[in-house]
Amino acid sequence: MLLSVTTDSDSCSLEVSGDLELENFKALCEAEINVSSSSMTVIVNGIPLVDDKKSLDQLGVKDGDLVMIVQADQRSSASPTSAPATSSSIPEAVAQFDFSSIQVPSSSTHATTHASTSRAGGAGASEDDPAVILDLLKTHPEQMGRLRHNNPPLAEAAMRGLEEFTRVLKEQHEAKVEKECQRIRMLTSDPFDAEAQKLIACEIKKQNIDANMEAAMEYNPESFGTVQMLxxxxxxxxxxxxxxxxxxxxxxxxxxxxxxxxxxxxxxxxxxxxxxxxxxxxxxxxxxxxxxxxxxxxxxxxxxxxxxxxxxxxxxxxxxxxxxxxxxxxxxxxxxxxxxxxxxxxxxxxxxxxxxRLTQGSDLRNEEQAKMESEQQAREAEDQAIARAMSESATEAASSRPGDGGAAASASSSAGAALTPNVSEADISEIVAVGFTREEAIVELQTHNGNKTQAIASLFAKRFSFK
The missing domain is CATH 2.40.70.10 (Acid Proteases)
Structure with missing residues (x-):
């Protein structure tokens, strides 16, 4: 059943089962609206519900009823001069501060926080102070667990220290303020404006996605687990x-x-x-x-x-x-x-x-990418070496054309040069046996990346073209 729960400062809607006992319903209300269950009185249709062991159906609560929560004043017996910063006030402050919505303190939360601070005596820092929030999180692990579940980035920032926690909290607060301003602009703008329609469509899409994920987490939570291979x-x-x-x-x-x-x-x-x-x-x-x-x-x-x-x-x-x-x-x-x-x-x-493991797969992909990049760099360096060798060979060939002495000197210089890894002495010997010089064999093999067949074909083509 769906019940509308209201207090003097807040209201919400709760979907509960009819066989839920009253004491469990009070605990649920305590988590949702920050009212102590020990001082809570539940009123339905003007009738207070007093038997905590009975279910809501037995107490006459029906679907759609308005439930009023009244909190008894427990502060009348306390001394007006009591110190507000004692250790007994810390759990009360933690109970009043809802860490599940810590991303953006709303206006009602600000009002409630300041009111509780003023009731406590007005001494000390506000509960919206990042230092106070961080101290409460460190002293209450259960609140840190709720924060880690509802807001992981802020929980991680809390583990790094006050400075990082303050920065992330401020960024999240500014982001929600900006989102609220955008929503107000959307509501107050011309409904026939194209930009307003886009914003409305994006907001509807986001709400549908969130609702779909919430339904999956409630009715099909196993879909969020990791399925191992067979x-x-x-x-x-x-x-x-x-x-x-x-x-x-x-x-x-x-x-x-x-x-x-x-x-x-x-x-x-x-x-x-x-x-x-x-x-x-x-x-x-x-x-x-x-x-x-x-x-x-x-x-x-x-x-x-x-x-x-x-x-x-x-x-x-x-x-x-x-x-x-x-x-x-x-x-x-x-x-x-x-x-x-x-x-x-x-x-x-x-x-x-x-x-x-997914991380292992990503590491393998990174290694493969690094290997491909190194091979590409090696090929580029080899191409540059071949280009330099070709230019040097062309210069030597040009200088050796006037006489046989220059050709002999060029041949000896080329023979003394270092061969690239893709050129073998066996291929050079086979090309020389066909009728070409050693210098020509080396140049053509370097040009064609060590391919002996293409080198011989290129040499014959040049010889025929010269004739």
């Missing part, structure tokens, strides 16, 4: 491997590192090399056509595509699942193998490999 224990060529079960993968794959560990790289058929495309692209080194895969002391024949850059050791794809009629049984948390009538359990969270 892994099983197996052995490949006698080496233990944690295999990932992926019914969305077309083939069974294995990383190059795992293939070397299992000693099956000698069986890789490079004729099956290529590029694997999915979420990104990876290079396929080749394929191992048949390897013994052991699952729960049962041997199955399996083939693997070996990927060069793969975070997971092994991924059991749809080809193996269909070939051996495997069933993913989530009710029993096992993988059922139909061809052998056996089953193996899925690994628990503590047994999963490190690559399943």
């Amino acid at each position: 892994y099983i224990n197996c052995s490949v060529n006698g080496h233990p491997v944690k295999a990932f079960i992926d019914s969305g993968a077309q083939t069974t794959i294995m990383s190059e590192v795992c293939a070397k560990r299992c000693n099956i790289m000698r069986l890789v058929d490079q004729r099956w090399a290529g590029i694997a495309k999915g979420i990104g692209t990876q290079k396929i080194l080749g394929r191992v056509h048949m390897v013994q895969l052991e699952i729960e002391k049962v041997f199955l024949a399996s083939s693997f595509s070996i990927l060069q850059e793969q975070a997971m050791d092994m991924l059991l794809g749809l080809d193996m699942l269909k070939r051996h009629q495997m069933v993913i049984d989530l009710q029993r948390n096992v993988l059922q193998i139909g061809t052998t009538n056996t089953s193996t359990r899925f690994l628990c969270d503590a047994e999963l490999p490190e690559c399943t």
Whole structure:
């Protein structure tokens, strides 16, 4: 049932069950409107409710009723000269300050806080002072827990110190003030204005999203948890491997590192090399056509595509699942193998490999990106070296044209120069045997990045063009 709860300074709406006892209802009201349940009197339709052990239905409370909360004055017996800053006043201040809405103190909260401060004697700092709030949080861990749940950035700032806590609290307060001003402008502006309509549409969209998330957190909280992948224990060529079960993968794959560990790289058929495309692209080194895969002391024949850059050791794809009629049984948390009538359990969270963590995956992506950047820099440096070598060779060739002596000197200079890594002496010897000079062979091999066939074709083309 939905009840409208009101006090002399505040009001709210509460959705409660009819079998909720009165004492529990008072505790709920204490958390929502900061009124002590011990001094609280609940009045419905002008009748005070006194039996705390009875439910709301038994007390005659109906859906849509207006509930009035009256607090008895417990301060009359206290001495007017009592000190307000004693240790007994701290829990009362904590109860009056709602840390769940600490992001923005509203005007009613300001009024209530200042009123309580003036009632306490007017001495000391206001409860809106960041130093006072931080002291209360440090002395009351339960309030810090509420703050950590409702406002994580402010809770983290509280752990860093007063300066950071003051800065974050001020920023959040200014943000809410700005949002409130925007809402007022939206309400007072022309309803047919295009900008006002956009603001209204954004506000409605945000409210719908928040309402959807609140409903999911209340009725389907498990959707916010982390779901771990399905892994099983197996052995490949006698080496233990944690295999990932992926019914969305077309083939069974294995990383190059795992293939070397299992000693099956000698069986890789490079004729099956290529590029694997999915979420990104990876290079396929080749394929191992048949390897013994052991699952729960049962041997199955399996083939693997070996990927060069793969975070997971092994991924059991749809080809193996269909070939051996495997069933993913989530009710029993096992993988059922139909061809052998056996089953193996899925690994628990503590047994999963490190690559399943999101942070580990991001680290691998960062390493891969760094590797690609280093390879790109190496290629650029190599291209610059080739360009310098070509320019030097062209200069030497121009200086050697007037006579044979210059050509001999140029050839000896080129022969003494250092060769780039992509130029081998064997390729130079083969080009020289065809009928070209060593200098020409080196220049063309450097120009064509060590490709002997293209270098010879280029030399023949130049020779024919000169004729």
